Amino acid sequence: MTKKAQTYVVGNFKGGVGKSTTVQMLSFESAYHKKRKTLVIDLDPQGNTSTTLALTAENFGNADLPTEPDGFDNTIWEAVQNENIMDSIYNILPNLDLIPANISFSDFPDYMIEKFPGNKLLQFQYIEKLFEPLKEIYDVIYIDVPPTISTYSNAAMYVAEYVIVILQTQVKSLKGAQNYIDYMNFFIEQYGTDLEVVGIIPFMMQKRDSVDQEIYEAAREIYGDHLLQTVVLNQSRLKRYDGSGITFEINKNGKTEQWDRRAHEVFIKVLEEIDEHRILLTGEE
Numbered sequence: 001m002t003k004k005a006q007t008y009v010v011g012n013f014k015g016g017v018g019k020s021t022t023v024q025m026l027s028f029e030s031a032y033h034k035k036r037k038t039l040v041i042d043l044d045p046q047g048n049t050s051t052t053l054a055l056t057a058e059n060f061g062n063a064d065l066p067t068e069p070d071g072f073d074n075t076i077w078e079a080v081q082n083e084n085i086m087d088s089i090y091n092i093l094p095n096l097d098l099i100p101a102n103i104s105f106s107d108f109p110d111y112m113i114e115k116f117p118g119n120k121l122l123q124f125q126y127i128e129k130l131f132e133p134l135k136e137i138y139d140v141i142y143i144d145v146p147p148t149i150s151t152y153s154n155a156a157m158y159v160a161e162y163v164i165v166i167l168q169t170q171v172k173s174l175k176g177a178q179n180y181i182d183y184m185n186f187f188i189e190q191y192g193t194d195l196e197v198v199g200i201i202p203f204m205m206q207k208r209d210s211v212d213q214e215i216y217e218a219a220r221e222i223y224g225d226h227l228l229q230t231v232v233l234n235q236s237r238l239k240r241y242d243g244s245g246i247t248f249e250i251n252k253n254g255k256t257e258q259w260d261r262r263a264h265e266v267f268i269k270v271l272e273e274i275d276e277h278r279i280l281l282t283g284e285e
């Protein structure tokens with residue numbers, strides 16, 4: 001039986017809102033807790049997700065990976081140039097693989113323009129064809145992109161079926177996610193592709209205070225049922241994972257260390273809500 005991976009891109013055209021954290025955590029929960037065969041494709045030359053997942057591999061006893069993005073011999077960039085994606089797959093944990101990126105991928109937009117001058121659709125179709133074999137191998141694919149409208153984010157929109165939008169719930173930036181959704185709708189029309197918003201995750205990076213509930217309600221007015229009930233609060237443990245990789249530590253008494261448990265619990269809930277939304281959209285389990 002061939003698989004047809006559900007493919008998600010995590011988006012927002014603002015930097016530092018939690019896109020990469022979401023890709024890292026959802027892919028971890030998908031593989032570790034749900035036992036789904038999961039792939040992360042890093043399309044961001046910053047390589048943050050590649051670094052965090054390589055460190056995560058080390059935490060779980062897989063010491064074969066470089067801990068700096070520059071250390072990967074085969075990245076998404078080699079895959080694009082050689083038309084061979086399979087050689088750029090690295091195993092992180094059981095059920096979790098990574099196609100890494102590093103700064104060399106900065107040449108990607110120029111390369112694509114040279115290869116397909118004046119025809120963006122051909123550029124996107126090239127990437128779609130490159131990724132095709134992956135869809136037969138994995139249950140789920142998460143794509144991490146930089147925070148700009150660019151060849152990276154466009155290619156991701158073209159190959160993905162579902163979009164997860166990050167919403168920063170601050171009074172001033174409540175509508176921030178709307179720019180992304182508006183552009184997405186334009187893109188769908190322009191290039192005749194299918195893409196559905198499968199969930200909007202509220203991130204409340206500020207400390208919780210009395211106006212939070214009001215802000216959440218206001219966001220609900222704007223985004224309706226797309227808005228998840230699970231709110232991702234500020235958790236310093238998530239920040240720590242940037243430098244330590246993801247951890248899931250078991251205490252002497254056999255219980256998971258409480259800050260790890262909190263960080264994982266919230267993203268397991270996010271994953272489950274997104275599953276529910278997807279099933280409602282498609283009718284498929």
Ligand SMILES: Nc1ncnc2c1ncn2[C@@H]1O[C@H](COP(=O)(O)OP(=O)(O)OP(=O)(O)O)[C@@H](O)[C@H]1O
Pocket residue numbers: 014015016017018019020021022044048145146147203205232233234235236238239240242
């Ligand atoms: N809920 C949270 N609590 C605390 N820190 C967080 C939380 N979510 C993300 N962070 C931290 O905020 C920083 C930015 O997050 P992240 O890298 O995920 O954003 P991004 O949207 O991918 O940024 P970029 O646009 O640069 O790709 C990181 O240091 C991350 O660890």
Ligand SMILES: [Mg+2]
Pocket residue numbers: 019020021044048144145146
């Ligand atoms: Mg990022």
